Amino acid sequence: MSVRVGTPMLPVYTLGPKSVVWWGMIGLIAIEIVVFSGLIAMYFWLRLVNPSWPPEGIDTKGLLIPTINTLVLIASAVAMVVAKRAIVRGNQRVLKLGQMVAIALGMVFLVLKYIEYSGYGYDWTTHAYGSITWTITGFHTAHVISVVTKGLVVLTMALRGMFRPDRHLAFEVSTLYWVFVVVIWIPLYFTMYISPRL
Amino acid sequence: MTQHDEAQQVHHHYGPQHSTPREGPPDPELLERTWRPLPGIVGFFTVVNYSTVGMRFIVTGFIFLLLGGVQALIMRTQLAQPNLDVVSAELFQQLFSTHGVTMMFFFAVPMFEGLAMYLVPLMIGARDMAMPRLGALGYWLYLIAGITLFVGFILGVGPDAGWFAHAPLSSETTFTPKLGMDIWVTAIGLLEISALLAAVEIIVTIFKCKAPGMSMARMPIFVWAALVMSFMMLFAMPAVLLATVAVGLDRMVGTHFFNAAMGGDPTLYQHVFWFFGHPEVYIIFTPALGVVSAALVTFARRPMVAYSIVALSFVAMGILSFGVWVHHFFAIGIPPIGLSFFAAASMMVSIPSGIQLAAFIGTVWTGRVVLNTSFLFLIGFVVIFVMGGVTGVMLAAVPFNWQVHDSYFVVAHLHYVLIGGALFPLFAGLFYWFPKFTGKLLNERLGRWQFGIMFVGFNVTFFVQHILGLQGMARRIHTYDADLGWGTFNLISTIGSYVLAFGILLFVVNFVWSLRSGRDAGIDPWKAPTLEWSVPSPPPQYTFVEPPVIRSLYPLWDPGESPSGVETAADRGVALRPQIREDYRETFGTSIMDGEPESRINLRDNSIWPVLASLAIGIAFVGAMFSLWFFPIGAVLFFLTMLGWHWPFSKEVAS
Ligand code: HEM
Numbered sequence: 001m002s003v004r005v006g007t008p009m010l011p012v013y014t015l016g017p018k019s020v021v022w023w024g025m026i027g028l029i030a031i032e033i034v035v036f037s038g039l040i041a042m043y044f045w046l047r048l049v050n051p052s053w054p055p056e057g058i059d060t061k062g063l064l065i066p067t068i069n070t071l072v073l074i075a076s077a078v079a080m081v082v083a084k085r086a087i088v089r090g091n092q093r094v095l096k097l098g099q100m101v102a103i104a105l106g107m108v109f110l111v112l113k114y115i116e117y118s119g120y121g122y123d124w125t126t127h128a129y130g131s132i133t134w135t136i137t138g139f140h141t142a143h144v145i146s147v148v149t150k151g152l153v154v155l156t157m158a159l160r161g162m163f164r165p166d167r168h169l170a171f172e173v174s175t176l177y178w179v180f181v182v183v184i185w186i187p188l189y190f191t192m193y194i195s196p197r198l
Numbered sequence: 199m200t201q202h203d204e205a206q207q208v209h210h211h212y213g214p215q216h217s218t219p220r221e222g223p224p225d226p227e228l229l230e231r232t233w234r235p236l237p238g239i240v241g242f243f244t245v246v247n248y249s250t251v252g253m254r255f256i257v258t259g260f261i262f263l264l265l266g267g268v269q270a271l272i273m274r275t276q277l278a279q280p281n282l283d284v285v286s287a288e289l290f291q292q293l294f295s296t297h298g299v300t301m302m303f304f305f306a307v308p309m310f311e312g313l314a315m316y317l318v319p320l321m322i323g324a325r326d327m328a329m330p331r332l333g334a335l336g337y338w339l340y341l342i343a344g345i346t347l348f349v350g351f352i353l354g355v356g357p358d359a360g361w362f363a364h365a366p367l368s369s370e371t372t373f374t375p376k377l378g379m380d381i382w383v384t385a386i387g388l389l390e391i392s393a394l395l396a397a398v399e400i401i402v403t404i405f406k407c408k409a410p411g412m413s414m415a416r417m418p419i420f421v422w423a424a425l426v427m428s429f430m431m432l433f434a435m436p437a438v439l440l441a442t443v444a445v446g447l448d449r450m451v452g453t454h455f456f457n458a459a460m461g462g463d464p465t466l467y468q469h470v471f472w473f474f475g476h477p478e479v480y481i482i483f484t485p486a487l488g489v490v491s492a493a494l495v496t497f498a499r500r501p502m503v504a505y506s507i508v509a510l511s512f513v514a515m516g517i518l519s520f521g522v523w524v525h526h527f528f529a530i531g532i533p534p535i536g537l538s539f540f541a542a543a544s545m546m547v548s549i550p551s552g553i554q555l556a557a558f559i560g561t562v563w564t565g566r567v568v569l570n571t572s573f574l575f576l577i578g579f580v581v582i583f584v585m586g587g588v589t590g591v592m593l594a595a596v597p598f599n600w601q602v603h604d605s606y607f608v609v610a611h612l613h614y615v616l617i618g619g620a621l622f623p624l625f626a627g628l629f630y631w632f633p634k635f636t637g638k639l640l641n642e643r644l645g646r647w648q649f650g651i652m653f654v655g656f657n658v659t660f661f662v663q664h665i666l667g668l669q670g671m672a673r674r675i676h677t678y679d680a681d682l683g684w685g686t687f688n689l690i691s692t693i694g695s696y697v698l699a700f701g702i703l704l705f706v707v708n709f710v711w712s713l714r715s716g717r718d719a720g721i722d723p724w725k726a727p728t729l730e731w732s733v734p735s736p737p738p739q740y741t742f743v744e745p746p747v748i749r750s751l752y753p754l755w756d757p758g759e760s761p762s763g764v765e766t767a768a769d770r771g772v773a774l775r776p777q778i779r780e781d782y783r784e785t786f787g788t789s790i791m792d793g794e795p796e797s798r799i800n801l802r803d804n805s806i807w808p809v810l811a812s813l814a815i816g817i818a819f820v821g822a823m824f825s826l827w828f829f830p831i832g833a834v835l836f837f838l839t840m841l842g843w844h845w846p847f848s849k850e851v852a853s
Contacts, residue, residue, distance in 0.1 A: 010786075010795055010796065011797050014787065014797045018787060034437070042470065046455075046461065050461050055461055124453045128455060130453075131448075131453035131454050132455070134453075135444075
């Protein structure tokens with residue numbers, strides 16, 4: 001043990017892997033990774049048992065909107081990471097700006113998603129194909145809604161100047177989760193949009 | 199807010215970030231005040247302390263054991279003789295389904311979660327769990343789930359598709375039109391969330407809150423077991439959550455995951471569910487083995503033989519148990535190569551259990567055994583469990599599996615494994631830790647009687663069921679014809695079940711009696727080696743007056759020069775204790791592998807938000823049975839409770 005008499009108090013405020021909140025977030029992400037992996041496995045299982053995929057009568061999804069949307073989502077994560085780096089250096093302006101941009105991009109994603117899905121002539125009751133794609137999309141979209149909402153809360157905190165280079169745990173875990181929601185979308189994108197074309 | 203205000207506020211919530219350690223002796227009164235729950239009914243709903251929440255899990259779990267037991271007795275009464283009509287076929291269906299669900303999800307899992315929540319902080323020398331409010335939320339969700347299940351059952355709409363609810367029986371409203379399966383979806387869904395919260399909570403606590411000096415290699419085996427259990431829950435529970443949600447969607451919004459006519463596939467359900475289902479058995483069994491290890495070491499009066507190999511075999515068991523899920527449905531038609539793979543995996547998973555058993559026997563062999571009630575239950579566990587293991591290896595042989603598929607052979611096997619592997623160790627643990635939980639010793643005489651009666655009753659009940667199975671009696675049948683000749687064995691089995699139930703009843707009597715007039719236990723009635731036996735019984739809310747410092751695997755057997763038995767920071771003349779403030783709920787944050795102190799963790803205190811958050815989630819899940827609109831409503835309410843949970847945010851920024 002390296003603590004001696006006269007050493008200063010251990011810090012009560014910690015970031016990253018020293019903080020239990022950070023580990024709690026990692027736990028949540030681990031759980032969600034298992035859930036999303038399960039959904040992907042279900043998708044491919046259903047594809048395996050069906051002779052044609054997507055089934056007759058259901059058009060293959062168009063690639064344009066979802067691809068743009070994927071890029072939008074990735075950009076939002078980049079904005080979050082930039083903001084997170086900024087606060088570590090004490091740059092409040094970039095912090096606020098980054099969070100705002102991320103929220104705006106998240107909203108763009110939601111709008112485009114709405115446009116995309118209202119253009120489909122099938123829903124979850126049409127076929128198991130519809131069931132799994134709508135479920136995956138619905139589940140993931142709920143995540144985007146939740147990070148955007150949480151982003152608004154964190155933005156309020158940022159606007160009130162509550163974050164400091166050594167005190168920004170809320171922002172740190174928020175970024176962590178945001179990046180997760182974006183990164184997990186990439187395999188979902190490949191599953192739903194690219195894999196049927198291969 | 200100015201810079202100064204902010205500094206003030208942070209100071210107010212946490213004390214100064216850096217200051218010099220406090221001088222002087224510890225102040226138990228101050229600790230008492232800091233850790234006190236709120237008084238009265240408000241306190242009931244706001245308490246978050248690990249010992250209260252853990253005890254609630256344990257007591258509630260035990261009540262579910264009794265409820266499930268009553269259901270079992272009703273079933274056995276119905277089956278005592280051919281052509282009885284004690285309950286209708288329909289009710290019988292609900293009985294075995296609800297019994298299975300209750301025992302697997304509402305008794306076994308929460309019971310061991312509760313033990314882990316109560317014991318892990320004590321064993322690793324922490325003042326509380328890492329995220330006390332999360333534990334409280336988990337408990338309320340569990341309670342809501344359990345109430346939903348039993349309200350449904352009492353209203354005549356219990357689940358009726360077996361505990362694992364295979365699709366499409368469970369997922370098509372044409373097959374199971376009643377609300378029962380929706381209740382299954384709701385109750386299991388809520389319970390899974392509760393279990394996942396507990397899992398994260400236990401893992402983070404073990405990772406971050408070990409006492410200074412407690413490296414991974416100095417963790418008691420029980421803590422290893424709790425860790426492995428939690429990781430298994432983390433990976434297995436999401437699968438069943440997915441399976442239940444998919445069933446719910448098929449039933450409630452008209453998706454077709456399991457409807458073959460619309461491109462779905464019923465076997466998909468079996469894969470997703472059993473990916474969880476088999477590890478589930480190990481999720482129950484792993485902490486039970488942890489209990490066994492703890493009691494065994496104390497009562498054999500020597501350290502565990504091959505500690506590190508035993509710890510590793512827990513990890514190995516956790517990993518291997520994910521490779522065996524397909525053996526639950528060998529009979530559905532799977533390519534031969536797949537069959538061989540899964541049969542091999544099924545056999546391999548018995549290797550770590552074999553290693554553990556060998557280490558247990560070695561420990562007992564070379565120890566000086568104290569043959570008390572707790573130890574008797576350990577013996578009972580080994581005997582019964584080995585028999586369950588033998589029938590398990592038989593079932594892992596594919597041709598044999600086909601032969602006895604869905605017969606009473608399987609019912610017998612699963613009860614040998616579950617009762618031998620969970621209930622007997624549980625009673626060993628309850629006898630072992632009851633003095634710590636309550637400050638009183640359980641009555642030994644009654645305990646021995648209980649053991650004897652349960653052991654005999656259990657074997658009488660379930661041994662004959664092997665034979666019934668080989669004679670062709672199918673499981674889940676409501677009654678049978680006289681000319682099949684199954685009457686005698688069934689009667690024996692039923693009588694056995696009453697004997698078994700009487701044994702459990704004796705425990706309840708013993709419990710109530712000892713609580714009121716049992717002998718005082720003192721701090722350490724067993725001369726046990728681990729940290730929980732260094733604090734008063736029951737432990738105070740703040741647990742340790744002096745945060746301990748750990749230098750060995752068995753701190754109380756290896757006390758060094760410390761007069762108190764446990765080496766504390768103060769004993770070493772080191773400024774570690776005053777590091778931890780007594781006017782805030784604080785505990786050491788240490789590194790994962792070596793237990794080096796790196797921070798002070800500020801623990802959250804009493805709060806009403808966990809119970810409100812659980813109500814929001816409950817509204818979403820329970821309401822969804824009736825109208826899907828409750829889901830978004832619950833989500834919005836949940837968001838609001840989360841705002842309250844983290845309020846004020848200045849505090850959150852710093853926590
Ligand atoms: C207390 C003594 C117990 C008795 C007398 C008992 C009796 C029974 C009976 C009669 C059945 C129905 C068999 C059938 O008709 O197929 C059953 C099923 C079952 N029991 Fe028990 N049981 C007991 C304890 C337990 C415990 C402690 C567990 C688990 C921890 C458990 C788990 C199960 C499961 C999973 C099923 C299968 C339910 C289904 O078919 O869906 N039982 N039990």
